Amino acid sequence: MELLNLHRIVDVTAAEGPGVRCAVWTQGCSVRCPGCFNPQTWTTRGGFPLPWPELAARVLAVEGIEGVTLLGGEPFDQAEPLGRFAAAVRAAGLSVMTFTGHVLAELPPSELLASTDLLVDGPFLADRPEPSRPWVGSENQRFHFLSDRYDESIFTTPNRLELRIAPDGGIELNGFATTEVLEALLEGDRR
Numbered sequence: 001m002e003l004l005n006l007h008r009i010v011d012v013t014a015a016e017g018p019g020v021r022c023a024v025w026t027q028g029c030s031v032r033c034p035g036c037f038n039p040q041t042w043t044t045r046g047g048f049p050l051p052w053p054e055l056a057a058r059v060l061a062v063e064g065i066e067g068v069t070l071l072g073g074e075p076f077d078q079a080e081p082l083g084r085f086a087a088a089v090r091a092a093g094l095s096v097m098t099f100t101g102h103v104l105a106e107l108p109p110s111e112l113l114a115s116t117d118l119l120v121d122g123p124f125l126a127d128r129p130e131p132s133r134p135w136v137g138s139e140n141q142r143f144h145f146l147s148d149r150y151d152e153s154i155f156t157t158p159n160r161l162e163l164r165i166a167p168d169g170g171i172e173l174n175g176f177a178t179t180e181v182l183e184a185l186l187e188g189d190r191r
């Protein structure tokens with residue numbers, strides 16, 4: 001099975017994990033946390049199809065990135081093709097960071113899990129917002145260092161929010177921000 005169902009790809013970002021990375025959002029999430037910031041990724045009917053070898057070729061052509069971050073949606077809903085993609089880019093020297101709404105103990109073995117260097121697990125809990133760690137939305141979510149590629153020094157990375165303005169005037173945000181921060185940003189945009 002080669003086909004991925006994807007929501008979005010950002011070739012270069014410094015807001016979705018350690019260093020500069022390519023970020024890939026999958027389409028479709030079976031976890032469905034109340035208060036999720038990406039409910040548009042829940043349905044499997046949206047998104048766009050892409051065979052994993054084409055995604056790998058695109059990512060490996062991007063210069064200057066140290067790895068790939070896989071976000072959802074729920075990446076493990078597509079563990080088979082995404083695992084092949086992750087294994088391919090990792091074999092080429094990139095690191096793989098994967099977010100999941102499941103907890104690690106409940107994930108069955110998969111090539112995606114085996115090819116992940118840094119796993120962030122657990123559902124988003126709207127009533128337990130994360131006060132300090134970068135990239136995560138709630139304090140229950142845990143970082144698992146599944147290889148020696150990363151360690152706790154990543155927590156010195158500041159939380160970043162990237163704002164891009166497209167030629168058509170559309171605004172794209174990367175990184176995690178609370179509703180209050182987003183409202184303050186949008187208020188500034190209206191002035």
Ligand code: SF4
Nearest residue numbers: 029032033036073101
């Ligand atoms: S796992 Fe992620 S995308 Fe899915 S509902 Fe939870 S926060 Fe949203």
